[in-house]
Amino acid sequence: MTALARPLPSVRDVLGLAELTAGAPELVTGEVGLDRGVRWAHVVAGSDAPALLDGGELVLTTGAGWPDPAAAPTAALSALVTALVDADPAAIVFELGSRFTEAPAPLVAACGERGIPLIVLHRVVRFVQITQRVHQRVLAAQNEALEARAEVHAMLTELGLNRSPVDYVVDRIAATLGAPVVLEDAGHRVVAWSGSDAAVLDHWASAQAGAAAGPPLPAAATRVPVEAQGNRWGWLTALDGPAHPAGRETVLELGAFALALARLADAEGETWLDLGSKRLFDAALSGRFSGERELAAQLAAGGLPIDGRALLGATLAGFGDFGAHESLEAAILSTALRRAVAPDGRVLLAPAPAGVAGPRTLLALLSFPPQDPRASAALAPAAHPLAERLAHELAMMLPETTPAGWHAHLSIGVGASRPRALIASLERVAVAGAVPVGAARVRPGGGAAGRVTVQLAEARPLAYLVRGLAGVxxxxxxxxxxxxxxxxxxxxxxxxxxxxxxxxxxxxxxxxxxxxxxxxxxxxxxxxxxxxxxxxxxxxxxxxxxxxxxxxxxxxxxxxxxx
The missing domain is CATH 1.10.10 (Arc Repressor Mutant, subunit A)
Structure with a gap:
């Protein structure tokens, strides 16, 4: 874990201290650096002073022990000034007096070059009072950061003990930071994200569309890995937002640690796998998107590329006695379908919510390369190519004890090329359910391959139209x-x-x-x-x-x- 990030007082803050304003300060150069953090205050004198600095200090000096610009060669003073600015102080406060009636020219030039604020004091002040006040501010900031870090740690620990859902943890991290937060898996697919503006997903949508790592994240974004015991499962990213007393990166690292612990308890990663899909289906079927662009971004960020692809909505359900618990049936069906669309196809899967489709039904959104036969709307002589692949995968996965009467039913909606049409395709087959295919399990618009029956909405448009109006x-x-x-x-x-x-x-x-x-x-x-x-x-x-x-x-x- 990185060092604790501290909300340090800035040079601008220090300039407002009464002890400093008493010296009639004048900013000679370095206005661009007024927001630099001051991590300590240090009074320096003599030519060896720069070696005592670590960087980030407010340097207070009268120039005592410096080469006399009137008597010494200019090179000696320039060398001292160079060493001083190389130490990267937050700012330099130079008190004028009998030795220096104005800031040395080499110092002004060097500070201007580096963007380091140079403040000249025209009146004598007590440096000890300034250092005391600066140190009070720094220590107070450190204490605030430690308290904030402890508060965040306690909150995330409590969420872990409560086994809070991953999306809720992400929402709490986002609320703590006051910024959108995105959790992605190792394949850059969005697992969970906070906020209502899907524009935050553009980076991940582009990545899933094949644009290498996608467009660069905004400069203000903070990103940390989610990993434990040598396994990296993904990344947690906070987009632009305000500073946090504990440091944005520290908050994210604590959140990533909590998520990693939850991920360790989920060895198969099913929670991450299902969470993103469930959220996408919920948003798509309930109309929680402002337009087609936003819907496309959400789907693409979740791992379903849209642009230039052949899209299908489908349902997959088991029929008959499976001979084991329904959770095993659902796991085998979902895994078999994922394998059936691989390697070029992509699929998002989620259990059908109550009232949307029949029991034991999985909703599926499918994306294939153009001209892929598995995205065909026509029925092959024996069965649909996707059904054949699915039957092959099921044959390798089903337990030998699976009753002979059990079969899977794949219902495929009309083809689509745009997100809205894809969701409409899914809605129609979900509402229609499985159109009966009779004892032989083969009728016009339907076919069978092994333990898989398949129906195509395009082959039986009237059936799907009427069944979509069920309940009227x-x-x-x-x-x-x-x-x-x-x-x-x-x-x-x-x-x-x-x-x-x-x-x-x-x-x-x-x-x-x-x-x-x-x-x-x-x-x-x-x-x-x-x-x-x-x-x-x-x-x-x-x-x-x-x-x-x-x-x-x-x-x-x-x-x-x-x-």
Whole structure:
């Protein structure tokens, strides 16, 4: 850890001391250095005085013991002055008297060159009083810094004992410093950040977009590593803000230490991995961004490049008995999908919040290079390329005890090239959920690869449109009225009530131009199937060869499935 940073009194502060103003001070040169910190005060005399300085002192002198400019060669005085300014004092206070009636020219020139304030006193003062007052100020500042450091340390220790969330710790560090703070991982992906202005993420967004280390951080930014036991997990950065009594770097280092301890307890780094994604999904789905540029910056800083990429929203869920705890299922699904998009693709994953999608569902935002087949909107003959990769990864990861009936369902939204369209793509598949694919798990717009079923929004636009409108009262009423006679008939018992009319209608609507295939899907003989169709037409009072009727009943069935 670096030495304690102290809010030292400045040269400007010292010039305001009554003990110094009594000497009628005049600033001869070095106005640019008035904000230099004064770490001590030292009275010097003689040609050996510069060797006693460490730098940063307020030097008080009358020139006693210096070469007489009238008798000695100018070179001797110039050498002394050079040694004095080389010691880098905060400022030099030169009291005029009988020996020097004005500041020596070499001293004025040297101080002007180095930007060191040179103050000339026209009246005699007591140097001891000035040094006492300066030392009081310095010691008070040191004590304030120590107290501030202890307060910050106690606060962060308490957060650690409370196992406070990482994002809350970052917010507290930011509040302490009064400046935006960003926590990034070793790959420069933003894990957590404070503040409401996403412009602070521009540096990290550029880095994730491939601009090497991104644009340089502002000069006023302070950055420290987050590391422990030889492992460096990331960086903690504070952007421009006010000074802190304990020192900005000290506060950040204490914060980084607290974060490192929490990271040690999370050997897999899952907390860091999930935190950034959850915050991004929350901001994106709740509309907490002022515009597309801000949303793009947040996504890019979180590890999802946007510019010039093919973007997809998707959901991934497990169906059936997994044979183990849901947390293991979620971990395997997320890891398999990350591997399936690697190495050129990027993915952000988070569990679906309640009410956004079904249980055991992961939300995914995907980014691929242009023309990557995994970002294709078309279904391959067997399965989608991304589903094939996912099935391959799952086959290597699933426990041997996983029941045969379990499978993963990947639902892929429409392709996008801009952030808003990407979020809309995710929202539609999340709200729609998994459109049933039947016993064979293969239907138009869907396919299967190993233990993975896949559906594409672009292949079944009507299904996703209707299911995205689920919950609209008018749509629910329309479905209930349109299918009501069939539902009532199926619910009745006795002769002439087979109880399968809704299922038969679904098979017919899936293949309206091929009744033989529809009969096969309904698992009925052609003659029985035709009887059922005739009964359906009679009960509903419709002609099932009419295109508008087919469309209306398809919408009604889709709405009923989702209800």
């Amino acid at each position: 009262p008018e749509l629910e009423e329309f479905a209930a009225v349109a299918l009501g006679p069939l539902v009532e008939h199926d619910a009745a018992a006795g002769a002439g009530h087979p109880g399968d009319l809704v299922r038969v209608l679904a098979a017919y609507l899936a293949h309206p131009a091929n009744r033989s295939l529809a009969a096969q899907r309904a698992r009925l003989s052609r003659s029985v199937f035709y009887q059922r169709i005739a009964l359906i037409e009679e009960l509903l009072g419709v002609d099932l060869s009419d295109g508008e009727t087919i469309a209306a009943l398809t919408v009604a069935l889709l709405a009923r499935d989702r209800a």
